Amino acid sequence: MGLPIIWLAWGAIAALGGSNGLSAAMLPTALRETGMLMLSVGVLTGAVGLVAAWLVTHYEFPMRRIFDWALVLPLAVPTYLAAYSYVEFLGFPGPVQTALRGLNGATTLREYWFPEIRSDWGAVLVLSSVLYPYVYVACRAFFLMQSTSLNIAARTLGAGGMRTFFTVTLPLSRPALVVGVTLAMMEVVNDLGAVQYFGVNSITAIIYSTWINRSDFGGAAQLAVMVVLVIAVLIIAENRARRDRVYLGRRDSRVPPAREVLRGGRRWLAFAACAVLLALGFGIPVGQLTYLAFRLVQPQTVAMTMAALIPTVTLAGLGAIVTVIIGLLAAKVAHRSGAGARGAIRLATLGYAIPGTVLALGLLQPLGQADLWFNRMTMALADWRPGLILSGSMAALLYVYAIRFLAVSHSTLDAAMRKRGDTMLDAGRVLGAKRLELLFRIDLPTLTPAILSAATLVFVEIVKELPATLLLRPLGIDTLATLVYARANVGLFAQAALPALCIVLAGLIPVILATRLGDRRKV
Template sequence: MYSRLSLSWITSSWAIGLLLVFPVIAIIYQGLQPAGDLFQHLMDTVMWDYIRNTVLLILGVGVLSFAMAIPAAWFMAMCDIPGRKYLQWALMLPLAMPAYIVAGIYTELLDFAGPVQSVLRDLLGWQTARDYWFPNIRSLGGAIVIIASVLFPYLYLLARTSFLEQSVTLMQSAQLLGKTPLQAFWRISLPLARPAIAVGLSLIAMETLADFATVNFFAVNTLTRAVFDTWQGYGSLHAAAKISTLMLVVVVLLLALERFSRRKQKVFQKNMGQESARLLQMKPWQQWLAALFCWSLVVLGFLFPFSMLIYFAAQYFTDSWTTEFIEFSLNTFFIAGVVAVLACLIAILVGLFRRLHVQRGSDIPARLSSMGYAVPGTVLAIGILIPFGWLDHSLNDLIEHFGGKGPGLLFSGTMLALIAGYLVRFTAIAVGAVESSINKIPPSLDMVSRTLGHSPVKMVRKVHIPLISKGCFTAILLVFIESMKELPAALILRPFNFETLATYVYQFVSDEMIEQGALAAIVIILVGLVPLIILSRSIEQH
């Protein structure tokens, strides 16, 4: 191993790590400043309502996701049910569906003017909404159902993997002691899967906290919506930063709670072995009931919304295939491509720095580069605007001081802000993919290169880069896809008259014209299916 690298490599690794974490530091610094009149007014009037709704939303989505994911994971890991071969990967499909698109489709279906209530009124003779009761989808409860229906696969994947890794001898011992499969599940499988469940619920909670489009569409006041409204409605970066600080506190609490819940738990178990040895044989009616439950999750979260989008796209194709659609698609591909390549280069730089620089703290730049992924997009957008806004004002003041004309919003009003926001948010994905490939390279290859007199740069070029090329491709692909789907940061950071496919679709959803945005929504969803296909193949290989 090389104990010394060039000063430029060391400096650039630390500089990039600090730059990528700087927006978070800027939010915290701004949030610790004395409260202004606007923030104090919000605290005195509506802020506690925002906080209460946020907590209820996270708890509701967590509970409902648990009720959806855990039975499905148990059936797929332990039971022989009809269609199990297809259900194993089909249950991952809802992850490709943006929640706000699903919200728009079910609102079209279930709202007062939708086909469901219209048919009920025609059949039963009801005239107005006062004549009957029907669940209001535009509510906190509706948001919980919609968000849980697309996020439960996070928990399903982790819980299923945990169930598959549990020893078959434990199940056999429970049966010898006279326990039913259900009793074995509650007393053995579920406690052993608690670490995986805690991680899955934490991921779901953070994704729920970050959601803006769905709660905004349903007019549910949450902290994410408060950040957006404070900046867009009042133009107060200071108040938005203070609310963002509250959200950072929530993120830290969620991460701490996840770690605390499994701080003393240690699990030692052998893999279950052959599949045929572990599948439980249920009664026929139980098998079909389990299959019906699992397929209903797939239909609710993916098949029905996607089928409706295909129908809408076919009906409104001539209205959807426009020069605007092509322009916004090119915008999206360009931004996502630039971010993906830059994120991969950063991941290579800090990943190889960690491997080759064997001094204490060499992993810090990589960890700093990854911190932004846990932060909601709206919060990161505010974190980008704080330093970029300061740079714009400073540059304009400096030029005007010497008698020139300032360039305006050179940083915060251009694509630079959007690219920076995406990089802070998604570099963690690239770091994870590239580091995974780097860790598979045997240390002996580094030693051989050093013995042959190769410099660190030459060793990286001839040994490391060829061996991590697959991981780099995966990193570029994943960051590209996530950048295409990102909405909250794009809504705040995009330049004037600049749209991405995500913001384009969201405008149609907000205007209740999802039919005309269906084609763009299908593009986003199909691209989002790529990592699920990769993940499915990876699971099958293991």
């Protein structure tokens, strides 16, 4: 699991002082653009996610029950699909500017003014609209678990709703807020398709350009190491925020927090705030994709989608099987071993926090070198050259998927093992069952729901994954994500609306599962 990071670190050190090293102008630009994007998205997602969670947990207003779960739906929309959809929606030929020209009688863009969506502010708006649920989910869970006695005491002492929010609710929710904002920032660093489409020189986009356009592995490796350092800082901040939770108040989880019934204009203001968030993060992207997909339904579009769907399902299915098997083994080792093994497994699951572009870049050269050594060996032994086995096949993608999504399968299976306990396995051993018999008659059957859940989550994550697939896919193979990326980059996103809609529909699966799980826990 550590091979790509170790290889990148070695390549970055080897490039120091060389002609292919990191130029002085690239790193400051990448850090400045990435830092500003992360800061802007972090502030915006933190503000709207916190306010949305505060509204649905503390107040009653029209459609609050629907907003309670629906505000999570933007997580089903990948950032790059949201970017393409917003450009189509707000661009010159889109419905907004078309309606505006119909009102003022203009025929060209020079006759009226409209902000350019493909800009830094557009990137902040689009990324924030689909990433705010990270903050919303974290803060909502915190508010539901928080004792209401402090808020009641503040209101009894004469504090109004706003003062109670800023002096009591906001300080107490800081750990949950930091966790959600950190996750949103990590998604910003991982993004490739959206930032490229908006013309933002983020560090991930520059890594991709440095490797693909300039073939400069040393410079790309140095930038990739900087990404890993940025991610490490975010992980440390998130862990510190979790550690600070020990002093928070607790409550009986069976008693829901009291909600104040809003009246008059305040109830419609709360309704409008939640409705706008849902429309920006889910309504506009999905509506635009649906409109384009059904407006341009042509045989070639359907054929193109089916051609990309087959390798997508194949890769996602195989990747889910491989990742779940590794996650199951890791969970069993962590369950039976000491602190050292558990620490090593915890490090191995950090691949989920590292951008796919960085992982793919770190695997390109070692897998190519392995193919070279294997071909030399077969030539020496059997005078046969098999060609590219690892770097030019699906094996490379399965490898990077296992690194990237091991945390998803491991955390699900580890939690299931802890909840089940060891009593049934101990009873089986007492009755004389051997290891394989225990595995197939007790262990796997009792973990089947968790295994299916982990496989589903990994399957959907692979369907949506773009950066690593873009770099490591075999020649002539397109997945749904790479097909959408290729069409959008040449201005033909309308032709890719159908595969994009398939990706969104697949992304709804984990959201629905999480919502059903949350409903069960409430009961």
